[in-house]
Amino acid sequence: MAVDYTVIVVYLVGMLAVGWWGMRRAKSKSEFLVAGRRLGPTMYSGTMAAIVLGGASTIGGVGLGYQYGLSGAWMVFTIGLGLLALSIFFSARIARLKVYTVSEMLDLRYGGRAGVISGVVMWAYTLMLAVTSTIAYATIFDVLFDMNRTVAIILGGSIVVAYSTLGGMWSITLTDMVQFVVKTIGVLLLLLPIAVVKAGGFSEMKAQLPTEYFDPLGIGGETIFTYVLIYTFGMLIGQDIWQRVFTAGSDRTAKWGGTVAGTYCLVYALAGAVIGTAAKVLYPKLDSADDAFATIVKDELPMGVRGLVLAAALAAVMSTSSGALIACATVANNDIWSRLRGAVTTDAGEERDEVRGNRAFILIMGVAVICTAIALNNVVEALTVAYNLLVGGLLVPILGGLLWKRGTAQGALAAVAVGGLAVIGLMASYGILANEPIYYGLLSSLAVYVIVSLATPATDPAVLAAWRERLAGRGSEPVSESVPAHQ
Secondary structure: OHHHHHHHHHHHHHHHHHHHHHHOOOOOHHHHHHHHHOEOHHHHHHHHHHHHOOHHHHHHHHHHHHHHHHHHHHHHHHHHHHHHHHHHHHHHHHHHOOOOOHHHHHHHHHOOOOHHHHHHHHHHHHHHHHHHHHHHHHHHHHHHHOOOHHHHHHHHHHHHHHHHHHHHHHHHHHHHHHHHHHHHHHHHHHHHHHHHHHOOHHHHHHHHOOHHHHOOOOOOHHHHHHHHHHHHHHHHHOHHHHHHHOOEOOHHHHHHHHHHHHHHHHHHHHHHHHHHHHHHHHOOOOOOHHHHHHHHHHHHOOOOHHHHHHHHHHHHHHHHHHHHHHHHHHHHHHHHHHHHHHHHOOOOOOOOOHHHHHHHHHHHHHHHHHHHHHHOOOHHHHHHHHHHHHHHHHHHHHHHHHHOOOOOHHHHHHHHHHHHHHHHHHHHHHOOOOOHHHHHHHHHHHHHHHHHHHHOOOOOHHHHHHHHHHHOOOOOOOHHHOOOOEO
16 A cells, blocks of 8 residues: 555645645735636636535445446536536626625625625535535545544645645645546546446446446436435535636636536546446445445555545545635635624724735634534535525525516525525424425525515616626726736
């Protein structure tokens, strides 16, 4: 394992070095939070694919393939579909808004009264997303070093917190590009073909496994529908995803770069399912489906290659973890703390060091994420709670604001409150993993949004006019952001 250890250590040290280098680039709030809004198509596509394909998509995707066969690709496939929908239909308009958070978009659209409560919901979602990604370090480091769970979480989490705190979005962007390359080589170019060959090829896999393993809909129509509601729609409105859209250097980059990343996700989804199916042939009686990835890597790959593939898994976890962490910190600072501070400060003209403040929040949120990850055990339940709150509470007011001009601030606030409370209440009643909370939560949010919006005065025409100006890209733009795109 010495060669494998060397590969992993070099990779981790490289991530810290890139973080240190990124610190020199992050001299303004725009540079620190959204990489100066100037990424070109290559970097944008790579980093967008990296953040949406995390540990759940890699380790979990292989596990679903082990359990259900090719139809296990649907979870990651719906993530790709969501990214495609976001990129084709919404990303150009989102990028032109020149904001930093989803809540700022809601304030612009509804007149400055919808951001606080939506910020709290979005903060809870991004925090839990970062926590679930951080927990995954325990699985990877256990395979590598037979490491204690708590130590593994602290080690992996500390590295991500370190490079994210140092350089913000620039460090995360650069590390995500490295992680994208490592993930592509490790999972698609190495693990996928090796797993299929070790399992005897597709003909042998078909001979060894039940026919439902090769049924595209074998996982069940209701499960696929739920994946669409949670993950496809979740991709449309998550702060972690929007914050990457804000980094695009142009409308075209946001649209077509995101389309490339979404297509890559579809390929990655199928690859994970095929690897899991091969693992089922090789190890038909694993205790847990989620052990399939680690087992096939540990037992079937040659020295050195094993280290690279484990680095790929680590890359998948780190990219999602760092993206969720900076999103969590951005929301906590800009949508919650700044508003509370603004309500109590006596000196409205007081100047603050924006970069230093956001850096401090990443550090604080990072420590909170690590501590929560150590205390929490059930990753699936935590992730389900996060996405149910996000989609149930925020999908309707966000898409409503983009698509329906009659939507009002009162309708948006009612939709967030009713949808969020409905999801929480139904999860308590039906169970966290039940489908009913997201179904009924979304329906109640939509009904309240439409009814309250129609029953209240329309949004001020001046607010809507300013909103249309921003959507058209004619809003104010900081001079520091008008610079050439980086490829």
